[in-house]
Amino acid sequence: MSERGIIARHAGTVLAGQLATMAFGITDTIVAGRYSQQALAALSVGSAVYITVFVALMGVLQALLPTWAELHGAGRRLDVGRSVRQALYLAVLAAVAGVFGLLFPNALLQGTQVPAALQSDVRHYLGVLALALPPALLFRMYSTLNQSLGKPQLVTWLQLGSLACKVPLTIWFAFGGAGLPALGAVGCAWATVVVNYVFLGIALWMVRTDGLYAPYAIWRRMERPHWPTIAQFARLGIPAGLSIVVEVTSFTLMSLFIARQGTLSSAAHQIAANVTAVMYMVPLSIAIATSARVSFWLGAGELKRARGSIRTGFRMGLSLALLLSGVVLASRHGIAALYSADPHVAAVAAGLLALVAAYHCGDATQALCVFVLRSYRVAVAPLMAYCLLLWGVGVIGGYQLAYRGIGCWPALRSPSAFWIASSVGLALLAVILPLILWRAVRRFRPA
Numbered sequence: 001m002s003e004r005g006i007i008a009r010h011a012g013t014v015l016a017g018q019l020a021t022m023a024f025g026i027t028d029t030i031v032a033g034r035y036s037q038q039a040l041a042a043l044s045v046g047s048a049v050y051i052t053v054f055v056a057l058m059g060v061l062q063a064l065l066p067t068w069a070e071l072h073g074a075g076r077r078l079d080v081g082r083s084v085r086q087a088l089y090l091a092v093l094a095a096v097a098g099v100f101g102l103l104f105p106n107a108l109l110q111g112t113q114v115p116a117a118l119q120s121d122v123r124h125y126l127g128v129l130a131l132a133l134p135p136a137l138l139f140r141m142y143s144t145l146n147q148s149l150g151k152p153q154l155v156t157w158l159q160l161g162s163l164a165c166k167v168p169l170t171i172w173f174a175f176g177g178a179g180l181p182a183l184g185a186v187g188c189a190w191a192t193v194v195v196n197y198v199f200l201g202i203a204l205w206m207v208r209t210d211g212l213y214a215p216y217a218i219w220r221r222m223e224r225p226h227w228p229t230i231a232q233f234a235r236l237g238i239p240a241g242l243s244i245v246v247e248v249t250s251f252t253l254m255s256l257f258i259a260r261q262g263t264l265s266s267a268a269h270q271i272a273a274n275v276t277a278v279m280y281m282v283p284l285s286i287a288i289a290t291s292a293r294v295s296f297w298l299g300a301g302e303l304k305r306a307r308g309s310i311r312t313g314f315r316m317g318l319s320l321a322l323l324l325s326g327v328v329l330a331s332r333h334g335i336a337a338l339y340s341a342d343p344h345v346a347a348v349a350a351g352l353l354a355l356v357a358a359y360h361c362g363d364a365t366q367a368l369c370v371f372v373l374r375s376y377r378v379a380v381a382p383l384m385a386y387c388l389l390l391w392g393v394g395v396i397g398g399y400q401l402a403y404r405g406i407g408c409w410p411a412l413r414s415p416s417a418f419w420i421a422s423s424v425g426l427a428l429l430a431v432i433l434p435l436i437l438w439r440a441v442r443r444f445r446p447a
Helices: 003-035 037-062 065-073 077-103 106-111 116-148 153-175 185-209 211-216 227-261 263-299 303-330 332-339 343-375 380-404 416-443
Strands: none
Touching: 003 037, 003 116, 003 153, 003 185, 003 263, 003 303, 003 332, 037 077, 037 106, 037 116, 037 185, 037 227, 037 263, 065 077, 065 116, 065 227, 065 263, 065 343, 077 116, 077 211, 077 227, 106 116, 116 153, 116 185, 116 263, 153 185, 227 263, 227 343, 227 380, 227 416, 263 303, 263 332, 263 343, 303 332, 303 343, 303 416, 332 343, 343 380, 343 416, 380 416
């Protein structure tokens, strides 16, 4: 099979699983939107905080992909198993830190002036999701392992199965029935808890019994922590995780600052953010597949083939980004109406989706660059670029444009201000990160 075919098959499988996972959020948004505007607004703020915590910690574990893919490419199978067991120590530390953050969100909610009427619902929602975080992180580690081995199919089937359970449970827990009271947004969180634990159990059983994992001897007694190995994980994983913190908190802060404008703006922004996240799954899947392939060739000592994989992945990712942006721009009114029965919410969301179409092109480019840069052990430079452009231009610029005005532009008092500023920041990233990647590829020398 050609390199293009291998990346396409891997990316397609990852995409199916990622979309199934993203459908958790879509289900929650639609159900909460149908339940009440208050529930949708609480979900908007609460999910923004949860996603910030989860994706940041997930980024630390996702950064293990190039390490395991290189070991796989070099044929060092037992070293893959040892590396996975050492990574479990990192996963436990991440889970403890994440649960603490979800249980004590008051400083963040009060510091961003989330309306008092929403804060109680948001805290209750996050308290339930704290139970869902540890299994979610461990399952993500299992997913990263499979991606590094070029075998994401098992993960995809589990993710599709979890969606089939999540949808009816969310509807039941949110609206009540059969003796269960209506729980609204909190019911969405309880459904996630149940599904996460069930499917983590299935994943662990598969690692124990499936022949795919036998050559790597993963299911052995845990060794003591090997601090040089954990330090190696940290050197790549911490900057990678912090980069995702910056990326996701730019979204989180948008949601929290927009909450000042009331439930109408929060609900419309939640729809736009949800569509953006779904669109992002396409370049993310291609970036994961490309990074796994590049790292495999680097581990095998085939530098020329690694560069060929980069070119192939970028052509595929950017072509699909342009196609998706056009589709969302053309169908934005229908998409908004699907999410909310409230015509006012749908009208504001449709306007934001026009900006999402522009936002996505920069988002796709930066995702491809960042994942491939990790294959070349470059993580600090992207982190610095993220801080400057996503926080500086996107969040601070958006706040200025929304509430104070910039130059001759008056304050917009609209969520669109944040989307405009963030699109500008991503456009600049789409110029800077390819230059960093080009330099990293030219300077790379095998260890």
